Amino acid sequence: MFARTLAEDAELRPLEPWQAAEFAEYTDRVREDIEQYIPWARAVVDEETARAFLQAYAERQARDEGRIYGIWVDGVLEGGTLFRTFNPAQGVCEVGVWLSAGARGRGLITTAVRVMIDWAFGVRGMHRVEWLCDPRNAASAAVAERLGMTCEGVMRQAFVLHGDRRDVQVWAVLGEEWKTA
Ligand SMILES: CC(C)(COP(=O)(O)OP(=O)(O)OC[C@H]1O[C@@H](n2cnc3c(N)ncnc32)[C@H](O)[C@@H]1OP(=O)(O)O)[C@@H](O)C(=O)NCCC(=O)NCCS
Secondary structure, three states: OOOEEEEOOEEEEEOOHHHHHHHHHHHHHHHHHHOOOOOHHHHOOOHHHHHHHHHHHHHHHHOOOOEEEEEEEOOEEEEEEEEEEEEOOOOEEEEEEEEOHHHOOOOHHHHHHHHHHHHHHHHOOOOEEEEEEOOOOHHHHHHHHHOOOEEEEEEEEEEEEOOEEEEEEEEEEEHHHHHHO
């Protein structure tokens, strides 16, 4: 019902449990391409698991602890963004993203995350927005850099994904830096 225009043919909208079938179909379509970096790509395998995943985010949103959005290009779900964590008491949140290969290279993610960060700082008074990625994920790090985030370092072997222990590169932007940027 509510949408933000990202480009002439692309919109950012809330992604909700009633869209489970569409999200399951999307995940099937892109799993092979994104599972290397996206934990839920293997957990969402059908409509039921898609609904459980989106329901968990709906409950996080109700508690003000997280949010999830989809990106539709020409009306077809092609990606998304989330506040994986959102902690108003601390003023700290983390953003995550994914996009179908065919929709990359147009700045849709950078534009969508700008909308989210504007909201986090401008409306919610957050202090710090974080971006965590695998140091090998150059496309993800490039988004953080393009947004003006600072690379603060690497947490070594801090995350297990699909049985594989990974380093985690930490990027962040502070509210005062976002204002001046
Ligand atoms: C990470 C990921 C979402 C980045 O997608 P992306 O399309 O490169 O990101 P953006 O939408 O910000 O687009 C940036 C690209 O569009 C170009 N671009 C064109 N117009 C632009 C604009 N108006 N604004 C910004 N960039 C623009 C940029 O130059 C850049 O292209 P380049 O990579 O050739 O330099 C994508 O690679 C992905 O889904 N990977 C798999 C999942 C994943 O790794 N998620 C992150 C986990 S931490």
